[in-house]
Amino acid sequence: MAAPIAVHLEFGGGAELLFNGVKEHHVTLPGQSEPCFPGDVKQLLVWIQQNLLKERPELFVQGDSVRPGILVLINDADWELMGELDYQLQDQDNVVFISTLHGG
C-alpha cells in the first residue's frame, strides 16, 4: 500500500494559464490501491489531467508525457537525470513545469 504523498507543484512560463492562473499547488496524491504501482511521474500527469487541468489538456499532456516544449524539474534538477517518467515520487517532492513555448 503506497501512502499518500504530499507534492508541491509549480507551473510557469504560461502553463499556469491552464490552471486558472494559479502557479503553485500543494497536492496530496492518494495512495494507489494496487501495491505494485507506486506513484511515478507518469501517474502524476494522469492525476493532474484528471484533477487540476481545467481546459485544453492537449496543451499540457501529449500521450503519456508532457507536451514537447514543457520542461519538468524535479527538486530543481532536470527530470532527464531522474529517469523522466519513471521517477518514483517521494514525499515533499517539488515538481515544476515550465512552458518554453511561445503560445502558452
Place this chain on the structure above:
Amino acid sequence: MCQVDEDYHDQLEHADAPSVSKKCAKCKEATAAVVIRAGDTYCRDCFREYFIHKFRAMLGKNRIIFPGEKVLLAVSGGPSSCSMLSQVQEGLSQNAHKKLRFLPGIVYIDEGGAVGQSVEERRRTVAELRALFRATGFPFHIVSLEQVLDLPGSVVTVAPSPSEQPASAYKAAVDHFIQNDGGSRLTPQDEQEASHPDVQESHTQSLQQLIGSAKTLTAREDLLSTLRHHVLVHTARTEGYSKVMLGDNCTRLAVKLLTSISLGRGAQLAQDTGFSDSRYGDIILVRPMRDYSAKEIAYYNRMFTVPSVFIPGLDTMVTDKASIQRLTESFVTKLQVGFPSTVSTIYRTSEKLQTVCRSSSTADLFDRCLLCMCTLDTAVEDASAFKATQISEQLSQTKSPGAPRTETQRQIQAPAESESTAPTGQCCSSGGGEDCGRAAAAGGGGGCCSSAKLPETTNLKSLMCYSCQLTIKDMTSVERLPQYILSEAQRRQRRSQMREEISEFLLDEGDGGD
C-alpha cells in the same frame, strides 16, 4: 552481422540510462542538475559559469558594441529578455571579470491593446515590470504599441549609418576607454523614468482595427512584429541609443528561420536571424541570446531566480495549426524531443547565411521594402520563381466576363507595368473621398470608386518585398495602416513617377539608370 536478435534489441534499450551520468561533466564532483544538449550534464555552479561566460563571449566575439555606447535592451517580460537583462546587470557589476562597458537602457512595449487585454490588466503588468526595472537601476522607457499610429515617416527610411568602424578600431577603443578611467563613468545613471501617459481609448481601438484587418493569424503576427520593430527603432532614435538588444533565443530563432522560409522571407534570413541586423542604417539590432536554447534560459531563470512576467500574446493557447509560426514551433519542438540536436543544427545553418552585400552608397530608397525595410527581392526576371508565382496568380484570378473584369484586368495590368500606376488608380489613392467622386466623373470609369481599394493595394504591393506583399494581401483594408506608412508610400510613388517622367533626361549612371 545484421541478425534480428532479441538480445541485441534489449541491449539497445538499456544503453540510454547509464549514459546520462549523475556527476557534473565539467567539475566531475558535484551532482549534475541540468542536461544541456544531448548528454552534457552540469552542476549548478558550472552551469551558471557556462551561462554567464557564453553571454560575454557572444558580445566579445562579435565586436560590435563599443565601450561607452548607449544600448537599448528590448525587454518583453518573457524569460529570454529578462535573462538578457540579468546578464547585462551581471556583466556591468563592479566585480565582474572582464566587465561589460556599455550604457544600457530598457524599453518595454505594452502590446496589451493589440492583444485585447483590459486596461486594468495592462496597468497591472506595467506596474509589475516597472518595479522590476527600477530594481536594476537602469533608465527605462515604457511605451505602448498605440504609439505606432503617431510615428514619423523617418522610421521607414534608412538613416545614414555612422562611419564604418573597422574591427581593429574595437581593440583601440577598448584600450582608450580603460586608460581614460572609463570605470567611473559607468556608474548607473540617475533613474530617468519616461512618463507613461495613459493611452487613449480611440487609439487602442484603431490599433485593434489595424490588427484585426489582417484575416489570418499568420499575417497578424507578422504585422505585429513589424510594428513592434518600428516602435523599437523609433524609441532608440529619439532617446539617443545606437544599438538595440533583442532577446531572441536559439530555439526561437530556429523556429523563426523555418517560419521565414515558409513566409517567403528567404532573402532576408540573414538579417532576420543573424547576430546583427543593420537594415535601419543608424540603429543596429543585436541578438546576444541567440546561442542559448530555451531550456537553458528556463533553467537558469528558475535556479537563480531571475524575475520575469508572463504576458499573453496573440498566439497564446491557440491550436497548433492556427498560424504558420505556431505550426513551425510545434514541428521543431516535437522533433527536438526525439533528436536533441535539431535546434542547434538549424542554428548553425543560420550562422552560415550571409546576404550579398550591396554597397551602401547605392542604398536607394526604392530598393527597400516599405514595411520590413529589407532590400527588395522582387526583381521579376523572366525565368525566376517569382515570375512563375505571378503568372499563376494572374491566371487563377481571371474570372468570367462582366463587371468584375475591369477590376481583375487592372490588377493584371498593374504588376506587368514597371512602376507607373494606372492614372485612374493614382488619383483615387492620392486624393481623399471627395477627389474620388470627381475622378469617377472625369476618369470615365464607373467602377472607379468601387475598385478604389484594389489599385491602392496594388500600389503598396509594388513597394514591398514578397513576404510583406503576402501579409498585405491578407489584410481587408490597407487604409488602416498607420499614417506614416501610407504617406511614405505616397512619397515613394510620387518620386518614382517623377523619375519615370524625367528618365529620358537623366544621364545613365551605369548602374542606376533606366
